[in-house]
Amino acid sequence: MSHFIETRNLTFEYGGENGERPIRALSDVSLTIDEGEYIAILGHNGSGKSTLAKLLNLILIPTAGEIEIDGKTVTPEGLSDDEVFDVRRKIGMVFQNPDNQLVATVVEEDVAFGPENLGVPREEIRERIDAALATVGMTEYARHAPHKLSGGQKQRVAIAGIIAMMPKCIVFDESTAMLDPRGRREVTDTMEKLNRENGMTILHITHYMEEAARADRVIVISDGRILMDGTPREVFSRVEPLLACGLEAPQGTELLYELSLCGLPLPTGRITVEECADALEKLLSGKQGKTRDV
Amino acid sequence: MISDITLGQYFPGNSPVHRLDPRFKIILTILFMVALFSARNIFVYAAMTLFTVLLILASRISLRVVLRGIRPLLFILLFTVILHVLMSTRTDGRLLIEWKWLTVYDMDFYRAGVMVLRIVLLVLGTSVLLSYTTTPISLTDAIEALLKPLSAIRVPVHEFAMMMTIALRFIPTMLEETEKIMNAQKARGADLSSGNPFKRIRAMIPVLIPLIVSAFQRALDLATAMECRCYRGSKGRTKLVKLTARPADAAALFLFAAVLAGVYLGNYYIPIGIRIG
Numbered sequence: 001m002s003h004f005i006e007t008r009n010l011t012f013e014y015g016g017e018n019g020e021r022p023i024r025a026l027s028d029v030s031l032t033i034d035e036g037e038y039i040a041i042l043g044h045n046g047s048g049k050s051t052l053a054k055l056l057n058l059i060l061i062p063t064a065g066e067i068e069i070d071g072k073t074v075t076p077e078g079l080s081d082d083e084v085f086d087v088r089r090k091i092g093m094v095f096q097n098p099d100n101q102l103v104a105t106v107v108e109e110d111v112a113f114g115p116e117n118l119g120v121p122r123e124e125i126r127e128r129i130d131a132a133l134a135t136v137g138m139t140e141y142a143r144h145a146p147h148k149l150s151g152g153q154k155q156r157v158a159i160a161g162i163i164a165m166m167p168k169c170i171v172f173d174e175s176t177a178m179l180d181p182r183g184r185r186e187v188t189d190t191m192e193k194l195n196r197e198n199g200m201t202i203l204h205i206t207h208y209m210e211e212a213a214r215a216d217r218v219i220v221i222s223d224g225r226i227l228m229d230g231t232p233r234e235v236f237s238r239v240e241p242l243l244a245c246g247l248e249a250p251q252g253t254e255l256l257y258e259l260s261l262c263g264l265p266l267p268t269g270r271i272t273v274e275e276c277a278d279a280l281e282k283l284l285s286g287k288q289g290k291t292r293d294v
Numbered sequence: 295m296i297s298d299i300t301l302g303q304y305f306p307g308n309s310p311v312h313r314l315d316p317r318f319k320i321i322l323t324i325l326f327m328v329a330l331f332s333a334r335n336i337f338v339y340a341a342m343t344l345f346t347v348l349l350i351l352a353s354r355i356s357l358r359v360v361l362r363g364i365r366p367l368l369f370i371l372l373f374t375v376i377l378h379v380l381m382s383t384r385t386d387g388r389l390l391i392e393w394k395w396l397t398v399y400d401m402d403f404y405r406a407g408v409m410v411l412r413i414v415l416l417v418l419g420t421s422v423l424l425s426y427t428t429t430p431i432s433l434t435d436a437i438e439a440l441l442k443p444l445s446a447i448r449v450p451v452h453e454f455a456m457m458m459t460i461a462l463r464f465i466p467t468m469l470e471e472t473e474k475i476m477n478a479q480k481a482r483g484a485d486l487s488s489g490n491p492f493k494r495i496r497a498m499i500p501v502l503i504p505l506i507v508s509a510f511q512r513a514l515d516l517a518t519a520m521e522c523r524c525y526r527g528s529k530g531r532t533k534l535v536k537l538t539a540r541p542a543d544a545a546a547l548f549l550f551a552a553v554l555a556g557v558y559l560g561n562y563y564i565p566i567g568i569r570i571g
Contacts, residue, residue: 057522059522088521095515095519097512100516100519103516103523113523115534116531116532116533117524117525117530117531118530120532122532122533122536125532125534147466147467165523
């Protein structure tokens with residue numbers, strides 16, 4: 001069965017001009033992504049996670065290895081402009097800085113930008129704008145100027161701009177990094193909604209563990225290699241390798257881990273705040289029970 | 295709302311002037327300017343003044359607000375008067391002052407007055423027709439539409455319009471950024487508001503350099519984001535906004551053409567009054 005995205009020994013190096021030694025950002029990455037998945041990609045700064053995102057959208061071309069995107073194979077030779085265009089309409093991308101990706105001076109005209117580029121007829125652009133703004137909950141701001149919006153709202157407009165292009169997959173390249181907690185929640189809620197309700201493939205590149213925990217699958221990248229790949233529960237249970245590559249586990253998980261290092265009988269694989277609290281409560285009540293017995 | 299874009303201060307409204315097609319407004323503005331500069335005698339000027347006032351009334355923007363737009367011009371107006379009165383080499387009318395090479399005739403004052411009137415009407419007319427009643431974005435659309443024929447001779451009209459849109463989009467962002475950088479530099483002890491003008495300009499350098507650097511970063515980010523949204527120039531592109539002319543636009547065009555014709559007829563048939571220029 002063929003996958004939606006498949007990378008085979010994907011390698012990317014940058015620099016290397018003027019006789020300098022090239023720097024390897026990704027080496028030998030092989031992974032598969034199916035349609036409809038909700039994946040978080042974790043990694044510390046410089047781990048190569050953003051490079052992976054840029055390769056998926058053909059902003060970068062692999063140095064070695066290849067990526068297959070919806071049946072189209074990208075090799076180090078690159079693709080023709082029309083083929084690039086075809087790939088990009090399937091994979092949308094939302095970036096980090098909400099200010100630097102909005103083009104127009106009115107929200108709805110910005111959302112129209114993508115469909116206009118695709119050559120969508122005028123009446124259909126109108127429908128797509130309305131649907132996209134409704135999906136991200138920004139309908140009432142359609143005629144507003146983007147610079148008057150909050151960070152989270154701007155990022156939702158940027159997402160609407162991508163949704164209106166009707167891609168199969170959206171890559172969020174640290175799209176929550178510059179937002180306040182409220183904005184981050186707005187954006188992650190939108191991602192989840194797109195995945196659950198519209199069946200869109202979501203790739204969320206982040207370094208916030210709590211956000212990654214909401215995905216169905218977590219891929220940890222360190223030094224350009226895939227370190228872990230599994231469900232959030234599997235990945236976050238392995239606190240040691242996470243800490244070793246400069247990441248952290250969700251706070252609760254890390255607390256349980258530290259306590260279990262001290263010899264307390266605590267379970268692993270608890271990732272949400274509630275689960276961790278339950279585990280602690282169980283432990284404490286158990287203890288109390290014991291002391292009463294004695 | 296869109297009106298919040300600071301450039302050229304747009305006053306939201308729904309007056310007949312606001313509702314005109316922006317493409318027509320640009321043409322009307324050109325006609326207005328030609329008419330204004332073609333006027334050759336005082337009665338025609340009086341008529342043009344009346345026409346400008348009517349235009350302001352039709353835009354339903356308060357006269358006080360519109361007149362405030364002249365304030366930044368006061369220096370230029372004063373300068374115009376001084377030049378016309380002192381430096382004129384014309385020798386008509388009554389000699390008022392003669393001192394060494396300096397001669398001042400009463401006609402010099404008259405010509406200076408006409409010049410001032412011309413500038414004032416120009417500023418009032420164009421701002422009411424364009425900047426006060428047209429959103430920057432529809433202005434850009436109009437310019438793109440009007441210049442479209444030039445794309446036949448490979449003038450990158452679409453790219454030009456896109457650049458204008460982006461510039462408009464980033465003006466508030468850059469203003470915000472300037473303020474942030476200024477505060478950051480002040481926090482480090484930079485003195486931006488005292489000293490002579492030269493000193494103050496020098497003090498702006500630590501503000502401008504980070505601003506320019508970040509502008510380049512933004513440009514790079516934006517270019518990437520645009521590419522990801524499948525932008526490839528005007529190739530195969532459709533447009534959301536469609537400008538549609540209405541009968542009122544044709545009527546306005548007719549009116550302005552009539553005014554221009556009136557100015558020429560006035561110049562020709564009203565021999566009384568003093569000719570200018």
